[in-house]
Amino acid sequence: MDYKFRILRYDPLKDEYPYFQDYLYETQEQKSILEALMEIRNEQDCTLAFRYSCREAICGSCAMVINGKFNLACRVELDSLESSPIVIEPLVNLEIQKDLAVDMEPFFEAMRQIEPYLHPEGGLLEKGYRIEEREMDKIFQYINCILCGCCYSACPVISRDERYLGPAALAKLYRFVKDPRDKRPFSNWSRVNTEAGAWGCDTVFKCNEVCPKSVRPADGIEALRRKLVVEKIKRIFKFKR
Numbered sequence: 001m002d003y004k005f006r007i008l009r010y011d012p013l014k015d016e017y018p019y020f021q022d023y024l025y026e027t028q029e030q031k032s033i034l035e036a037l038m039e040i041r042n043e044q045d046c047t048l049a050f051r052y053s054c055r056e057a058i059c060g061s062c063a064m065v066i067n068g069k070f071n072l073a074c075r076v077e078l079d080s081l082e083s084s085p086i087v088i089e090p091l092v093n094l095e096i097q098k099d100l101a102v103d104m105e106p107f108f109e110a111m112r113q114i115e116p117y118l119h120p121e122g123g124l125l126e127k128g129y130r131i132e133e134r135e136m137d138k139i140f141q142y143i144n145c146i147l148c149g150c151c152y153s154a155c156p157v158i159s160r161d162e163r164y165l166g167p168a169a170l171a172k173l174y175r176f177v178k179d180p181r182d183k184r185p186f187s188n189w190s191r192v193n194t195e196a197g198a199w200g201c202d203t204v205f206k207c208n209e210v211c212p213k214s215v216r217p218a219d220g221i222e223a224l225r226r227k228l229v230v231e232k233i234k235r236i237f238k239f240k241r
């Protein structure tokens with residue numbers, strides 16, 4: 001079977017503008033987009049740049065835009081795509097480093113700001129921590145995030161406000177807010193009670209729509225907003241008493 005690929009190319013060191021380059025790819029086997037890209041790079045054009053690692057939808061590094069849809073290249077089968085050519089573009093809202101590889105630093109910087117690890121009371125326990133199943137259910141979907149950046153890239157707020165923490169970081173914060181083992185005071189999160197935090201979201205749910213791991217970041221952001229309102233009301237009543 002023959003496939004035509006149209007891939008966005010850009011090397012900021014030598015190209016004035018991004019451009020599309022076409023490749024013909026032939027295979028008789030079931031292949032993923034990532035496998036096709038690897039063969040194109042190995043057999044036709046060793047200058048083609050893209051990222052990958054696990055090849056099985058775990059590491060999140062092969063996120064890109066495939067025929068206009070955000071996805072992981074390793075989980076999209078060639079046969080599942082009906083239109084030709086297959087158009088491949090890098091994630092948007094992030095600077096292109098080369099071809100399909102983008103600079104993920106703003107995404108990870110937002111993630112670092114929410115300190116995405118447990119802050120237990122009294123330090124780490126040697127024997128680990130038990131957590132009830134019903135508590136686990138509340139945070140389970142957020143644990144599935146593989147930090148691919150699709151939601152960040154698809155978010156319309158990120159495209160106009162670089163201060164916005166973005167859906168993945170805010171959803172991750174909610175995961176820790178709901179985790180009974182995490183004991184940091186919610187009052188620490190003044191940064192989230194802002195337009196760059198939970199109140200910046202336009203609630204257009206694009207992040208829920210594009211997540212390849214079925215995480216629903218916008219649900220976490222809405223829950224964070226409810227939590228911020230409840231905390232505010234609690235403080236008002238405490239002050240009045």
Ligand code: SF4
Pocket residue numbers: 151154155156157158166167200201202203204205206207208217218221
């Ligand atoms: S729901 Fe909020 S965080 Fe998600 S894509 Fe829309 S604006 Fe961005």
Ligand code: SF4
Pocket residue numbers: 060144145146147148149150151152167168171210211212213214215217
């Ligand atoms: S929430 Fe989904 S789309 Fe966003 S970074 Fe995590 S896995 Fe990717």
Ligand code: FES
Pocket residue numbers: 051052053054055056057058059060061062063072073074075
């Ligand atoms: S290569 Fe790891 S998610 Fe695709």
